[in-house]
Amino acid sequence: MSEASETFEFTSQNLERCQDYLKRYPTKQAAMLPVLHVAQEQHGFISKEVETAVAEVLEVPEVEVHKVVTFYTLFHRHPVGRHQIRLCMNLACWLRGSDCIKAHLEEKLGVASGGTTSDGKITWEAVSDCMGACEDAPMMQLDKDYYDELTPEKVDQILEKETA
Amino acid sequence: MPLYTLISKDFYNEDARDANWYKQNRQGFEGAEKAFEMSPEDIISEVKTSNLRGLGGAGFPTGIKWGFVPKDSGKPIYLAVNADESEPGTFKDKYIMTWDPHRLIEGIIITCWAIKAHVAYIYIRGEYVRPYEHLQRAIDQAYEEGILGDKVMGRDFKLDVYIHRGAGAYICGEETGLLESLEGKKGWPRLKPPFPAVVGAFGSPTVVNNVETIAHVPEIIKQGGQWFADLGCEKNGGTRLMCVSGHVNKPDVYEIQLGTPLYELIYDHAGGIVDGKKMKAVIPGGSSAKVLTAEEADCDCSIEALQAAGSMLGSGGVMVMHEDTCMVKALQVITSFYAHESCGQCTPCREGTGWLLRTLNRLLRGDGHPSDVDTMLDLSGNMQGTSICALSEAAAWPVESFILKFREEFDYIARHGRSMVAEKQSVPA
Numbered sequence: 001m002s003e004a005s006e007t008f009e010f011t012s013q014n015l016e017r018c019q020d021y022l023k024r025y026p027t028k029q030a031a032m033l034p035v036l037h038v039a040q041e042q043h044g045f046i047s048k049e050v051e052t053a054v055a056e057v058l059e060v061p062e063v064e065v066h067k068v069v070t071f072y073t074l075f076h077r078h079p080v081g082r083h084q085i086r087l088c089m090n091l092a093c094w095l096r097g098s099d100c101i102k103a104h105l106e107e108k109l110g111v112a113s114g115g116t117t118s119d120g121k122i123t124w125e126a127v128s129d130c131m132g133a134c135e136d137a138p139m140m141q142l143d144k145d146y147y148d149e150l151t152p153e154k155v156d157q158i159l160e161k162e163t164a
Numbered sequence: 165m166p167l168y169t170l171i172s173k174d175f176y177n178e179d180a181r182d183a184n185w186y187k188q189n190r191q192g193f194e195g196a197e198k199a200f201e202m203s204p205e206d207i208i209s210e211v212k213t214s215n216l217r218g219l220g221g222a223g224f225p226t227g228i229k230w231g232f233v234p235k236d237s238g239k240p241i242y243l244a245v246n247a248d249e250s251e252p253g254t255f256k257d258k259y260i261m262t263w264d265p266h267r268l269i270e271g272i273i274i275t276c277w278a279i280k281a282h283v284a285y286i287y288i289r290g291e292y293v294r295p296y297e298h299l300q301r302a303i304d305q306a307y308e309e310g311i312l313g314d315k316v317m318g319r320d321f322k323l324d325v326y327i328h329r330g331a332g333a334y335i336c337g338e339e340t341g342l343l344e345s346l347e348g349k350k351g352w353p354r355l356k357p358p359f360p361a362v363v364g365a366f367g368s369p370t371v372v373n374n375v376e377t378i379a380h381v382p383e384i385i386k387q388g389g390q391w392f393a394d395l396g397c398e399k400n401g402g403t404r405l406m407c408v409s410g411h412v413n414k415p416d417v418y419e420i421q422l423g424t425p426l427y428e429l430i431y432d433h434a435g436g437i438v439d440g441k442k443m444k445a446v447i448p449g450g451s452s453a454k455v456l457t458a459e460e461a462d463c464d465c466s467i468e469a470l471q472a473a474g475s476m477l478g479s480g481g482v483m484v485m486h487e488d489t490c491m492v493k494a495l496q497v498i499t500s501f502y503a504h505e506s507c508g509q510c511t512p513c514r515e516g517t518g519w520l521l522r523t524l525n526r527l528l529r530g531d532g533h534p535s536d537v538d539t540m541l542d543l544s545g546n547m548q549g550t551s552i553c554a555l556s557e558a559a560a561w562p563v564e565s566f567i568l569k570f571r572e573e574f575d576y577i578a579r580h581g582r583s584m585v586a587e588k589q590s591v592p593a
Contacts, residue, residue, distance in 0.1 A: 033345065096410070135416045
């Protein structure tokens, strides 16, 4: 994650990726989500400046980008930690003890759901959406990976191994 | 009835991710070869015969949907593969994309040949990063091997397949919300008609099909529509992947023949209820489906049988709850989800889901009022048939069914300020 900055510019490599996405659709605006994913990967979150840059690439008014960024939960509008955790609180995970994992994460990370640890390392959230891994409940997503059949001890091991 | 491995044979088999392995060991792409010798009309008719129904939730007959694409609109035709898989309790498409991606690609080729599409978009939910990576690698290999591209499998047929990653919005699994999202907008569902088959992505005819639906197409073409129809039960062809979760000993994805008893799935295949407890309730088709009591769940897994039992087979997400489950809390968990995921476009859904959640939160805090239970029933009634898409109903059905079937628990918490189930458990045996 980079720090909040006054300006944002796609790296030339990322700009090329964006151009490649644009070729896939009959309209430029359709490349909105892929281009935003690239932008977030580069910058860590979608700031006002990022929205402007995305609007330029897609040749759409900035408000079109803003509407999308504020609609989809996976786009961050503020800086987040180097690692992100999403703990599933939906039915299958709740039936198998996600409440207990939530309490453990809260205590372990010293910050309530939705917050970032004081060292800026981890942003975590207990989410209501099912992530499609109910067979492994309770589960969480840490960055790109799913972690299953969680217990407090297992959470500790995962945090130690993956976020050290 | 035994479990089937028509499309689940290669789950956990890393070799199957390779196109050549799929060709050599699974007669891979022979379905597509055969399809290229058939006319699009014959393929559609074969799929109609198969009784393949949409496996994303709505259960619409696939062949009939394909037949709705206008013959001479003069516009390009698109296939949109719905891999948003966000219905709570559903996790089957993830396995297909992760372990058997070439089966999906072959299904896409046949479908596009049948509907005369030259571009397919696979809309995958943003959280599925690893399934996306596996699927993208398979698509890249398919291009390298000449399976996709300007000359599909050496034929005079051009097909491009692109993955489009979502970004965390349940509503984008609704087919018109998906199309809006594909066009780079908020996933606000569209009024129907016109249906996507006539006016879909970019104003063009578009067929939207679930991943599993498409993954069944190669075997149907290889072995024939009648063979597939005979495998299932009346009006429900073939097999399907059922996702069993919650209080069972072996939560997992199980491929069953349509018509398999739900009890057999829960007790034999999924190993029964944990800790030897009694089953209290089952949600049979993803959290939008109406809850069934243990007695009501004694029925077969088919679209019609579940409908007759008062619920739906939906996305095949079977969520099992045992006797110690507080139904008020379970409903609050479900309602939190819908309140968060309502897209905000229609007032009954936007306001209704929030109101229901606030009422349930109040009940659970012990601040409820006896009239809250009827207010929720009234509200859920007003949320049905009053919005553009089905999310409003999907939020109302659990509320209505939980209250009607487990009313005493709701009345108890409203009157006493504490859960009836927790109360029972705190009494020493």
